[in-house]
Amino acid sequence: MVSKLSRPQLASLLALFAGMVVLAVLPAYIDPYSLRIVTGVLMWAGLACAWNIVGGYAGYISFGHSAFFGIGAYVTGILMQRDLGIPFLATLPLGILVAVGVAAAIGGPTMRLRGAYFAIATWAFAEMLMQMAIVLDITGGTAGLSLPAYLNEFFFYYTMLIVALGVYLGTWYLLERTRFGYRLKALRDHEPAAEAMGIHTTRVKVQAFALSAGITSLFGSIYAYWVTFIDPRSVMGPEITDQMVVMVLLGGLGTVWGPALGATVLWLINRYIWSELGDTAIYLPILGLIIALIVLFLPNGLISLLPGGRRGHGLLGRLLRKL
Amino acid sequence: MYAGADSQTVRHSPLVLEGLVKHFGGVTAVAGVDLEVESCEVVGVIGPNGSGKSTLFNLISGMLPMDEGRVWLVGKEVTGRSAWRIARAGLARTFQIPSLFDNISVRDNLLAAAVEGDWKGAPRRAGEVLEMLEISHVADNLASELSGGQQKLLEFGRVCMRDPSVILLDEATAGVHPNIRRIMLEAIRRVREAGATFLVIEHDMEMVREICDRIIVMDAGQVVAKGSFDEIADNVEVQRAYLGRQR
Ligand SMILES: Nc1ncnc2c1ncn2[C@@H]1O[C@H](COP(=O)(O)OP(=O)(O)OP(=O)(O)O)[C@@H](O)[C@H]1O
Numbered sequence: 001m002v003s004k005l006s007r008p009q010l011a012s013l014l015a016l017f018a019g020m021v022v023l024a025v026l027p028a029y030i031d032p033y034s035l036r037i038v039t040g041v042l043m044w045a046g047l048a049c050a051w052n053i054v055g056g057y058a059g060y061i062s063f064g065h066s067a068f069f070g071i072g073a074y075v076t077g078i079l080m081q082r083d084l085g086i087p088f089l090a091t092l093p094l095g096i097l098v099a100v101g102v103a104a105a106i107g108g109p110t111m112r113l114r115g116a117y118f119a120i121a122t123w124a125f126a127e128m129l130m131q132m133a134i135v136l137d138i139t140g141g142t143a144g145l146s147l148p149a150y151l152n153e154f155f156f157y158y159t160m161l162i163v164a165l166g167v168y169l170g171t172w173y174l175l176e177r178t179r180f181g182y183r184l185k186a187l188r189d190h191e192p193a194a195e196a197m198g199i200h201t202t203r204v205k206v207q208a209f210a211l212s213a214g215i216t217s218l219f220g221s222i223y224a225y226w227v228t229f230i231d232p233r234s235v236m237g238p239e240i241t242d243q244m245v246v247m248v249l250l251g252g253l254g255t256v257w258g259p260a261l262g263a264t265v266l267w268l269i270n271r272y273i274w275s276e277l278g279d280t281a282i283y284l285p286i287l288g289l290i291i292a293l294i295v296l297f298l299p300n301g302l303i304s305l306l307p308g309g310r311r312g313h314g315l316l317g318r319l320l321r322k323l
Numbered sequence: 324m325y326a327g328a329d330s331q332t333v334r335h336s337p338l339v340l341e342g343l344v345k346h347f348g349g350v351t352a353v354a355g356v357d358l359e360v361e362s363c364e365v366v367g368v369i370g371p372n373g374s375g376k377s378t379l380f381n382l383i384s385g386m387l388p389m390d391e392g393r394v395w396l397v398g399k400e401v402t403g404r405s406a407w408r409i410a411r412a413g414l415a416r417t418f419q420i421p422s423l424f425d426n427i428s429v430r431d432n433l434l435a436a437a438v439e440g441d442w443k444g445a446p447r448r449a450g451e452v453l454e455m456l457e458i459s460h461v462a463d464n465l466a467s468e469l470s471g472g473q474q475k476l477l478e479f480g481r482v483c484m485r486d487p488s489v490i491l492l493d494e495a496t497a498g499v500h501p502n503i504r505r506i507m508l509e510a511i512r513r514v515r516e517a518g519a520t521f522l523v524i525e526h527d528m529e530m531v532r533e534i535c536d537r538i539i540v541m542d543a544g545q546v547v548a549k550g551s552f553d554e555i556a557d558n559v560e561v562q563r564a565y566l567g568r569q570r
């Protein structure tokens with residue numbers, strides 16, 4: 001509806017196009033190991049974007065996004081078992097549907113309250129779901145679940161690429177161009193005023209949460225097929241959520257492209273530590289340190305350091321006050 | 324005045340309040356307010372600080388739940404409805420403390436006010452409102468970058484985007500430059516001519532004299548006087564309310 005693109009929007013579109021070309025031809029030029037790392041960057045960029053929709057735009061901190069990642073992974077994992085034999089693509093919408101339903105059920109009652117209730121509810125739900133995955137038979141318990149192997153790194157690279165791009169473009173369009181985006185930004189900036197404009201803020205927040213959950217589940221599904229083996233810890237562990245949160249804060253909360261930046265930097269650090277030390281035990285303390293540094297020195301994230309990056313807008317402070 | 328009114332009673336005036344009460348702990352901020360505002364009327368609400376004016380607005384607009392009383396908006400009872408429903412029923416309001424959408428542009432603030440209304444026509448309308456309020460030159464700035472007076476104008480601009488039946492203005496011109504006051508007055512006049520009904524909280528007596536058809540005076544949560552500007556100016560209760568408590 002808004003007719004013209006502003007200059008920063010045009011610039012980011014051009015940058016996006018250049019990036020797309022590079023990403024499209026990349027597999028021809030790098031080794032398989034590096035390709036896996038870039039595939040991981042794409043996935044985490046998409047996940048961070050999903051978390052940002054509810055954390056950065058609706059202004060509600062979810063500590064339970066690992067649950068949605070796990071829902072996608074397990075729905076795909078379970079449905080692709082030999083006795084069911086449902087094709088991979090057909091499992092994706094089912095995972096999304098379950099995640100959206102669950103998000104609506106959690107968000108409906110909690111998102112009319114202050115953010116702390118939501119944060120605790122999502123955290124508790126994720127814990128509960130992980131425990132369920134541990135004790136149930138259908139999930140394979142702690143022994144995990146193997147999926148039919150499809151060992152084609154190119155397939156997963158391009159799948160992640162297309163989905164991540166779709167997620168970013170879709171998010172950008174939705175947030176910058178539609179009524180939904182205006183409703184979301186209005187309630188983020190001033191909830192009573194948004195209500196005074198007739199915006200049903202609770203409904204919009206729940207929609208944002210459901211959308212975010214659906215995207216997260218989609219990546220969970222692809223991830224499960226990619227790594228061919230899942231267990232409760234690896235697809236529902238709290239570290240998954242932690243990483244999404246830190247990526248968003250590092251890149252720039254409540255910005256369209258910040259999460260991609262944060263995800264790239266952080267996932268490269270993660271992989272570097274892994275390749276140097278053989279495990280990532282030191283990674284969690286590093287995440288903690290990064291959070292502390294951001295809160296103290298860079299509340300608007302890395303993206304605020306770029307030319308044309310938005311001036312300080314104090315979203316982090318507002319988010320924390322909302323708790 | 325409305326004692327004995329049953330739930331079937333139809334109220335045709337744009338805004339009818341009946342026995343509104345609100346307590347905050349031990350404080351009774353609004354203590355039984357009745358009011359009927361006629362079509363296209365501008366009613367001023369004056370009274371000393373803390374007399375319950377803003378709280379009254381919060382009750383009408385559904386921002387706070389009331390303890391007692393009923394509210395009718397353009398013939399429909401809206402008592403107990405949530406704020407967004409009341410807004411969609413035709414109410415618009417501004418806030419005493421500017422409550423803009425700080426991280427989006429001035430123009431986007433106006434567009435955001437139209438999301439539940441005429442979305443297709445919103446860009447054109449936003450252009451008109453920007454012009455009317457003489458803030459076109461800052462349309463692409465962030466709302467938080469506006470001066471205090473411009474913020475007040477934008478608050479009112481968002482109201483103009485919505486075509487409401489009833490408009491509540493909470494100190495729309497408090498502390499602004501005379502130039503901005505003039506722009507605001509002219510805009511209010513235009514919106515009124517288009518058929519809106521106003522309830523306005525004002526401390527500025529000049530402003531009250533210029534725009535209000537009728538005035539109610541609040542003190543300690545109650546309406547202690549009502550009448551025309553001249554009647555109010557001579558009223559003993561009013562003088563007591565202002566002189567006895569405020570200073
Ligand atoms: N959310 C709240 N919680 C507790 N007390 C409140 C709240 N809002 C208002 N009050 C109290 O209610 C009374 C009326 O306040 P209100 O803001 O309605 O006055 P007002 O007439 O708008 O004053 P002013 O002219 O200063 O804006 C005051 O005693 C105030 O302290």
Ligand SMILES: [Mg+2]
Binds near residue numbers: 377378419493
């Ligand atoms: Mg007040």
